[in-house]
Amino acid sequence: MRLINTVAWVGAVAGLAMSWASAAMAESAAEIAVREAQKYKGQTITIVWEAGLQALDPLNFSGPKWEELTGIKVKVVEVATAEMFTKIMQDYRSGAGAYDALNVIPSWMPDLANAGALEPLDAYVEKYGYEAELQTIAPTYRDNQMKVGDTIYSLPDDGDVFVMYYRKDIFGDPKLQAEFKEKAGRDLAVPKTWAEFSEVGQFLTEKLAPNTYGAAFFRQPPYTMFMFQERFRTEGGKFFDAESMKATINSDVGVKVLTEMREENKFMPPGVEQFGFVENLAAFLSGQTAMTISWPPYGRWAAGYGTDEEVLSWVPKSTIAGKVGYALPPGGHPELAAGFTLSVSSTSKNKDAAYLFIQWLNSEEISMQRVQLPYALRDPFRDSHFVSPEYMAKWPDAKEYLAVLGEGAKTGLLDLSLLQTDKYEEVLRQMISKLWAGDDPKAIADAAAAEWDSITERIGVDKQKAVYQAWAAKSGAYPQ
Amino acid sequence: MVGADDITTPAGVAPDRLFKYWLIVPAIFLLLLVGLFPLIYSLIVSFQNITMMEVDTSFAGFVNYAQLFKDARLWEALLHTGLITIIALPLELVLGLLMAQLFLERMPGRQIFVSLLVLPTVIAPIVAGATWRLMFDHRYGPINQIIGWLAGEPTTLLWNVNPNLVYPAIFICEVWQWTPFMFLILLAALSNVDKSLTEAAEIDGAGYWRTFFKIVLPSIWPVMAIAILIRGLDLARIFDVIWALTRGGPGTMTETISIYTYVQGFQQFETSYTAAIAFLVIAMLTIIVVWAIRRMGLAK
Numbered sequence: 212m213r214l215i216n217t218v219a220w221v222g223a224v225a226g227l228a229m230s231w232a233s234a235a236m237a238e239s240a241a242e243i244a245v246r247e248a249q250k251y252k253g254q255t256i257t258i259v260w261e262a263g264l265q266a267l268d269p270l271n272f273s274g275p276k277w278e279e280l281t282g283i284k285v286k287v288v289e290v291a292t293a294e295m296f297t298k299i300m301q302d303y304r305s306g307a308g309a310y311d312a313l314n315v316i317p318s319w320m321p322d323l324a325n326a327g328a329l330e331p332l333d334a335y336v337e338k339y340g341y342e343a344e345l346q347t348i349a350p351t352y353r354d355n356q357m358k359v360g361d362t363i364y365s366l367p368d369d370g371d372v373f374v375m376y377y378r379k380d381i382f383g384d385p386k387l388q389a390e391f392k393e394k395a396g397r398d399l400a401v402p403k404t405w406a407e408f409s410e411v412g413q414f415l416t417e418k419l420a421p422n423t424y425g426a427a428f429f430r431q432p433p434y435t436m437f438m439f440q441e442r443f444r445t446e447g448g449k450f451f452d453a454e455s456m457k458a459t460i461n462s463d464v465g466v467k468v469l470t471e472m473r474e475e476n477k478f479m480p481p482g483v484e485q486f487g488f489v490e491n492l493a494a495f496l497s498g499q500t501a502m503t504i505s506w507p508p509y510g511r512w513a514a515g516y517g518t519d520e521e522v523l524s525w526v527p528k529s530t531i532a533g534k535v536g537y538a539l540p541p542g543g544h545p546e547l548a549a550g551f552t553l554s555v556s557s558t559s560k561n562k563d564a565a566y567l568f569i570q571w572l573n574s575e576e577i578s579m580q581r582v583q584l585p586y587a588l589r590d591p592f593r594d595s596h597f598v599s600p601e602y603m604a605k606w607p608d609a610k611e612y613l614a615v616l617g618e619g620a621k622t623g624l625l626d627l628s629l630l631q632t633d634k635y636e637e638v639l640r641q642m643i644s645k646l647w648a649g650d651d652p653k654a655i656a657d658a659a660a661a662e663w664d665s666i667t668e669r670i671g672v673d674k675q676k677a678v679y680q681a682w683a684a685k686s687g688a689y690p691q
Numbered sequence: 692m693v694g695a696d697d698i699t700t701p702a703g704v705a706p707d708r709l710f711k712y713w714l715i716v717p718a719i720f721l722l723l724l725v726g727l728f729p730l731i732y733s734l735i736v737s738f739q740n741i742t743m744m745e746v747d748t749s750f751a752g753f754v755n756y757a758q759l760f761k762d763a764r765l766w767e768a769l770l771h772t773g774l775i776t777i778i779a780l781p782l783e784l785v786l787g788l789l790m791a792q793l794f795l796e797r798m799p800g801r802q803i804f805v806s807l808l809v810l811p812t813v814i815a816p817i818v819a820g821a822t823w824r825l826m827f828d829h830r831y832g833p834i835n836q837i838i839g840w841l842a843g844e845p846t847t848l849l850w851n852v853n854p855n856l857v858y859p860a861i862f863i864c865e866v867w868q869w870t871p872f873m874f875l876i877l878l879a880a881l882s883n884v885d886k887s888l889t890e891a892a893e894i895d896g897a898g899y900w901r902t903f904f905k906i907v908l909p910s911i912w913p914v915m916a917i918a919i920l921i922r923g924l925d926l927a928r929i930f931d932v933i934w935a936l937t938r939g940g941p942g943t944m945t946e947t948i949s950i951y952t953y954v955q956g957f958q959q960f961e962t963s964y965t966a967a968i969a970f971l972v973i974a975m976l977t978i979i980v981v982w983a984i985r986r987m988g989l990a991k
Contacts, residue, residue: 300960482829645942648854
């Protein structure tokens with residue numbers, strides 16, 4: 212018996228020692244990337260990054276750190292978002308190989324992958340042991356923004372999602388609560404449907420304008436195009452008839468959404484039709500609006516997080532820190548608007564070095580640091596980001612903020628992604644522009660649908676149908 | 692011994708006569724390379740089917756040219772371009788002429804005023820457009836502020852969104868920037884009008900308008916015609932100001948042919964179709980310019 216106990220004890224100690232040793236020996240994806248990349252010491256890799264704040268990540272943080280760890284220099288080519296696709300395609304078509312790694316908006320992936328501009332990444336993921344850490348990217352991004360067909364072309368790297376920001380102090384005002392209850396017969400609460408949104412927004416404007424309006428959104432067409440996509444689907448709309456591939460954005464739902472969007476402008480600040488990202492931000496941070504919908508940085512800046520950084524000096528000082536609540540937009544299915552993934556250019560002459568850099572950037576360890584950079588615009592996209600104690604401690608309401616981002620990552624809707632997506636998006640932008648100019652919603656929706664049909668016919672109905680069906684089958688294409 | 696005069700080419704041409712042609716060969720080659728080659732290459736591309744997704748260089752026939760006639764947005768863009776040209780050009784001409792008349796006489800500080808007036812023309816059009824966009828901004832722009840003061844209440848005129856205001860906004864910017872160009876050229880032309888002729892007409896009892904139409908205008912016409920031609924061609928390819936102000940919006944309401952060509956070529960990557968558009972525009976402009984040159988008597 213004593214012998215058995217001794218053997219068991221020795222076995223247990225040996226097991227513990229082995230598991231400790233293997234744990235100590237197991238490398239993280241970031242460590243593997245650094246170790247392997249040291250073989251390419253002295254080389255330079257070029258990465259395309261969105262110009263402005265986004266690029267401060269590789270310029271100030273990740274680029275210098277990578278060079279320090281591996282000896283590989285990172286050259287950052289800053290390109291305005293509107294020109295990124297063009298630049299990437301031009302580089303690919305010319306065969307110049309000027310770019311090694313790329314920032315890619317997920318809705319561009321079918322076009323870039325089918326053209327051959329993106330390097331398939333499956334072999335690299337396997338070779339450099341990244342499978343496990345890929346699985347801890349939040350499912351919406353991992354399952355929908357990584358592959359074209361069955362091939363990995365990108366590493367999802369940005370949790371862009373629309374969030375509703377509202378003024379807790381206004382919604383909690385007893386006087387306003389009583390008046391709203393008397394008027395509407397229900398409690399004043401953050402709207403969960405667009406009908407409620409309209410009612411609450413109108414009420415708050417009546418009570419508080421011109422100091423504070425019920426709501427404002429960015430209304431410039433490139434932004435509103437995303438909002439239309441979200442709202443159209445949460446109201447039950449489908450972009451196409453899946454069989455005929457005829458556009459159905461001019462359905463009753465489409466016309467209703469357009470009509471309501473224009474009606475809502477009446478309780479928003481004068482000139483809201485021209486609000487862009489910054490104008491809308493300024494209005495909210497200065498206390499001029501009670502509700503707005505935007506990307507995650509609004510929430511951080513409203514809380515004052517990072518706004519003392521010199522590069523964020525253009526952000527208006529928040530007068531509403533501590534008064535901001537976070538919620539999903541009405542309908543509960545926020546648009547995963549734009550966002551970024553990381554890819555390797557198929558014409559790169561340093562593919563391994565480029566891949567290792569994006570694996571390192573995207574890894575658990577490094578991405579956790581990057582999403583917390585106060586000046587950069589990468590938003591939480593991994594399961595661990597949403598529950599990070601370090602992030603939750605950034606400002607008093609950061610826990611609620613992260614919870615809403617995490618919820619959005621579960622219920623979010625993907626941007627429409629087809630062959631030549633930008634042509635379809637351009638039609639939507641024109642449609643919104645005409646809407647603000649006062650054209651009849653039904654007429655502009657019909658014209659937009661006709662233009663979509665014409666684009667589909669030029670591309671090839673069957674070809675586009677296959678791409679659409681693959682997109683529509685994704686979990687984030689339509690509300691589940 | 693063979694003398695220099697005895698050296699001839701096989702064709703019997705003296706080498707010094709050939710030498711001058713050799714000297715201009717590089718220049719001609721360069722001109723063909725940068726001028727003719729892109730033109731011919733574009734023509735070839737217009738008969739192919741090159742898009743963002745496909746590089747199909749096989750002969751596609753007249754598909755792209757046939758598409759031109761079905762493309763309503765293209766013809767609307769041409770219409771907008773024509774509209775801008777026929778309104779902005781006379782405005783700039785008349786205002787430029789009036790200003791030139793005003794500054795024809797000697798006055799204190801004339802040179803300083805002329806220099807200041809010409810400043811808008813040295814600004815890049817895209818910068819002028821961006822500046823005017825800020826001027827028209829409904830929240831921070833001075834234009835709405837001033838209108839608000841005059842109206843006695845805050846005014847929110849959306850110059851880039853309201854269909855009734857977008858064209859006036861474009862004309863204000865365009866006329867502001869290019870009237871000084873007309874002014875400068877016409878001032879130079881007016882300064883060279885023979886004063887003895889106008890004085891003789893005055894002595895003979897001709898009134899101001901008669902003198903202007905019978906003596907001054909014919910004298911300055913060759914210069915004025917050139918100015919009209921230059922500005923007309925500029926307006927036919929107007930891009931920057933409108934791009935900065937409205938991006939062709941609202942919808943496609945202010946989209947000109949240059950903007951549409953840019954969108955097709957560099958945003959939508961319809962390379963072959965864009966080449967066809969370019970040739971349509973070249974053909975139309977050639978016809979108009981040839982007609983205008985004959986009509987204006989510039990060919991003499």
